[in-house]
Amino acid sequence: MLFKKNNKALNLKELIEGCRKGSSSSQKLLFDTYSSKAMRICSKYASSDMETEEIVMDGFLKVFKNIEKYNDQYEFGGWFHRVMVNSAIDYFRKNHSKIEFADIENIENIDFNPNQLDLLSVEEILEFVRKLSPVYRAVFSLSVIEGYENTEIAALLGLTESGVRGNLSKAKSRLQGWINEYINRQELK
Structure with missing residues (x-):
């Protein structure tokens, strides 16, 4: 180069x-x-x-x-x-590091619709990711964007694997909710 x-x-x-x-x-x-x-x-x-x-x-x-x-x-x-x-x-x-982590037992099953992501720009998606709490954002980014396995994320962030799964599920749930709200508001315009 x-x-x-x-x-x-x-x-x-x-x-x-x-x-x-x-x-x-x-x-x-x-x-x-x-x-x-x-x-x-x-x-x-x-x-x-x-x-x-x-x-x-x-x-x-x-x-x-x-x-x-x-x-x-x-x-x-x-x-x-x-x-x-x-x-x-x-x-x-x-x-x-002093933030509490969600346990997997307290997580609801969330259906994440990846087709809705096609309706958003990369910038819009990143803005939603930035709104996540630091824990959710870190776990989501390491898993979904960087491709780390749950065991690797747990070691990197000092969490249990179930904590990683729980935080990832919560992050996806929050993102899905925000994306649904955003798309519904856009459809009403």
Whole structure:
């Protein structure tokens, strides 16, 4: 991948090497290049733009601090994505670890109609996800967006598997309710 710097082509490998050497210009160029990707990743875990920016900044600090650990044999984008998701998880643990979790026994069976999602834009869906409580949002994003298994989510967030299933079910239930209300209001217009 090539980047423009003062009308010179700079490849990703050189950019990463510059970051490893502590070059502030390389760090700035990496930030400028990957900040929108970081925002897209982290916004799925945050309740506001300000929270998203905080997670992104923490993530970039981790990228620059740990760039020595990046193995050039693998795609940088995948490593970067993993660092940002881990930053979101760390943020959740630090700021939302005292929240109570739903038990699976208290959950109603919810029929989620995925066809309704076709009626909404990605931005509208993400706004609904952002309205979820931090626990529901984290569990939903890790499961549905990132594809983690319940056992992995439980380990990452310090929950039981039944707690993960319960929170995921509640998140889906809330989203379905909000989506139904939204679509019904749109149909009435």
